Amino acid sequence: MLHMYLPIAGNSVNVFLILGLGGFVGLLSGIFGVGGGFLMTPLLMMFGIPPTVAAASDSNQIVGASTSGTLAHMRLGNVDIPMGIMLLIGGVAGGTIGVQVIKLLKAMGNADFLIAITYVIMLGGVGGYMFWESLQGLKKEKNSPATEEKPVTEKNAPQKSLMQKLPLQFKFAKSGCEISMLLPVIFGILVGILAAIMGVGGGFIMVPVMVYLLRMPMHVVVGTSLFQILFTCINVTVMQSYSNHTVDFVLAVLLLLGSTIGAQVGTAVSKRLKADQLKIMLASLVLLVCVKMTAGLLMTPTIMVALKGGH
């Protein structure tokens, strides 16, 4: 088996294993519009790569996969660029605030506890709601195949009127909505704060926010999310390389060779799936990660110490 040495991680890896891993995570990002960091980092750690190097090299890889995926989704008309830019502005601001929040939490002590609890509750809550909601959607569709498009329900009416009162109204053509430009910025900030606290890219929080709060069509959500992730990860890669020297170029290239191809295949798969099918699959994935995290917290560890240096 062909192995390559990773000079920054200080270990060698099986080339085909990493290509395959990249391909699998790229597939997920093409289908669901998530970066996949929440899966990739723990998997790389299992192969003996230090957590900081795993996270930084993964963000470099996501740059490649999301470029590839954004390109493919753009061709299908699934990227709402103005919406993506607004979310991105919010996300960057939120990320900066989030880093300060972590510092504050660490000073108060018990930061790890709060982070883990937030993570599990967010995963469980978001995954559970998406799963339930898309299951209802799939059931309805079975009973009455004629009602393909869901009409805007009465429940949204007051929420909508409040949204219309905000200044800077803008027509987001691809998303099919006319809302204040401030709204995606605000949501972006909230996601950015959460993502920074939990130490993940935040794609799996951003996607439900776009689906349920901004009411964007699922396919546009996937494309726009990838567009936004691309820029977030460019920033993370350069910052990590500059201040922590944790980007392993060999690892990132191996991962992105797999993931850029995976993202193309994923986009093709995504095109064939209905919105509710996409949502229920993503919800299952999020719930699976939630169960794994919870199990990790509840089970007695086999080794009672860990090397310091994770995020």
Added chain:
Amino acid sequence: MNRIAYGLVTFLLVSLAWIVSSSAAEKPLLMELASSTLNISTFYNGTTLEVTGSVPEDMDVALQVSGPKKEVHLKEKGKVAGFLWMNKTDVSLENTPAVYMVYTPPGAVDKFLSSELGLGYKALSKDITINPESEDKAFIFAEYVKLMEHSGVYAIHEGAVSYGESNGNMKGFSVTLDIPSKMSPGNYQIKALAIKDGAIIDETQENLSMELTGLPAYIAKMAFGQPLLFGIIAVVIAIATGLIIGTLFKGGKGSH
């Protein structure tokens, strides 16, 4: 006169023989490494290193490989809120080698892993100090050893030293050292001990240097020397790969 000269020569010869034989008794142990430098190149995936030597017939040989000593920072896991296992307490171990391996000859391993011989984890823990001192050193160190054994840089290789044919009152020995890929570039010491009746009769030491070469050396130099440029290049290459693969796929599906 002749007799005196003859006696003097005899005396000199006997003393010379005595000096030679006594210095041989002081240095009964000989060790040689197949190579004193190991290169880590692009496709490196750990390696092995042959060590050979000779020792008096009635003695045993054990080897110790140890690496740069450093302070390791650990998180001790503990229960939070009574039921959640999390990284809880900060602990550090000072004077801890990055690599520690012992190779013992055939026979009961306990005979060789003793504090008197300075071999094994128990002996190693004597040199290590824990911070804060209130923490249970024996427990933390034992857990740390488990963690290091898991990544292959700490190991006790029982019965790994093999003896060859005896040659007069000396016998040959050989060991294949396991060099895991996780063993980082740096300088390591390989120590051989000649042991008889639980005591060290002689010891000898050789240095092993591990160095990055070729692509890994270039990347490491760049990542630490020009980190901003390195980050930007990494991003540009990632975007370029994404665009190239994206365009290739468009070409493939362009027919519809």
